[in-house]
Amino acid sequence: MPKDAPVDPRGPRFSAWITSAILAVVLLTGSWRLLAAQTLLFGMCAFISLKLNPWGHVYRYALQPRLRPRTDREEAAPLRFAQGVGFVFALVGTVGYASGLTALGVVATSAALVAALLNAAFGLCLGCEAFLLLRRHVPSLARTQSTPSQ
Incomplete structure (x- = not known):
């Protein structure tokens, strides 16, 4: 992973x-196509780069300044x-849908929505916490994170 x-x-x-809004719309409509688009976005960010997240671009260029x-x-x-x-x-x-x-x-x-809402509202990233817990107990994860960045 880069x-x-x-x-x-x-x-x-x-x-x-x-x-959270997208997942709420999916729950209200049952639209598997909208959920598939969100799945693709999750996959691109997880397996390629966070820079592919369009909402990150909106934040960086419209809100952050x-x-x-x-x-x-x-x-x-x-x-x-x-x-x-x-x-x-x-x-x-x-x-499923x-x-x-x-x-x-x-x-x-619903599980994905709960996790997204916890992150949005309280800054509690369940996946991040799971990663940190795993990193403490899985030596190969700790090794990849302890290498100095260039």
Whole structure:
């Protein structure tokens, strides 16, 4: 996985608000196509780069210049892991809705929505916390994060 630069923590929270809205619309409409689009977005951010997130671009170019500058940054690896977790839940939800297993779609989408809302409203990124917990207990994750950045 390529290494993304550290990010302003307000950007992922902004993206989580938009993701929450998208997931809420999916729950209200049962649109597997909209959920498939969100699944694709999660996948691109998790497996390619966080820079592919269009909501991140909106934040960086439209909102961030209007906000007070911040120097604190978050590592990208936990955020990418969280996007991967979102990808799994959204993929399960998409398969559920598309195949007629609506209950599966609702449960998976609801779980993703809860995680997105926790991040948006409280700054609690469940996927990030899971990554940090795993990094403490899986030596290979700790090794990849301890290498100095260039």
